[in-house]
Amino acid sequence: MPRVAALMLGAGYSRRFGGDKRKALLGNGQSVLGRALENALAAFADVTLVLRGDDxxxxxxxxxxxxVLFNPHSAQGMASSLVMGVEHLRQGDADAIAVLLADMPCIQPSTLQALVQHCGPAQIVLPSWQGQRGHPVLFGRHFWPQLLTLSGDLGGREVVRANADCVKVLAVEDAGVCLDLDQAADLAALNPLV
Structure with a gap:
């Protein structure tokens, strides 16, 4: 079984949400971030969360x-948190990093475990639900140097695009891989799955 470290990006500013969406409560009373972390901890032995410098x-x-890592440059965009996390995790012995987003609390731990089974150091693995690509994306160690060159708000999409021949898309029966929380109204869509 490949060794996969989870890297959750949680240093965004929730501008479109109108408040700190990480603290928004789901129908079961859990916070969005709390549920996302609980799911990650159920699937990964190593979970690292990147927060803003003032969190x-x-x-x-x-x-x-x-x-927990604190990103003093979080205002520069998602890539700064991703780079910080990869820098930290490359000191370890993981074969791959699963990049998770803190505003996606509905991904089932069983889905995360299934993705791990399909990844390796020279592969990029991501889920697909009903033909729509989702998160998390697992980047084998071979691709980490490319992740370290990212900037702005692109995340790892450019690395996925540049290495299409190494990408494995795993079809899953988990709508949570495509449900993120951008606006307050999105909470209603998430709650039936929590």
């Missing part, structure tokens, strides 16, 4: 077992 982990109720 208070206690106020966000970060569970035990999650390593």
């Amino acid at each position: 208070d982990p206690q106020a966000l109720a970060i569970p035990n077992g999650v390593k």
Whole structure:
């Protein structure tokens, strides 16, 4: 089984949401971030969360077992958090990184585990639900140097595009891989799955 470290990006500013969406409550009373981390911890032994430089982990109720990195450059875009996380994780022995987003709390742990089974150091693996590509994206160690060159708000999409011949798309029966929380109205779509 490949060793996969989870890297959750949670340093965004929720501008379109109108408040800190990480603290928004789901129908079961859990916060969006809390549920996303719970799902990650159920599937990965190594979970790292990137927060903004001024975030208070206690106020966000970060569970035990999650390593927290503080990104002082989070205003520069998602890539700065991704680069920081990859820099940190490349010191370890993981074969791949699963890049998760903190505003996607409905991905089932069984889906995360299925993705892990299909990845390796020279592969990029991502889920697809009803033909729509989703998250997380698992990047084998071979692609980490390319991730370290990213900037702005692109995330890893450019690395996926540039290495299309190494990408494995896994069809899953999990709508959660395509449901993220951009606006407050999106909470209603998430709640039936929580």
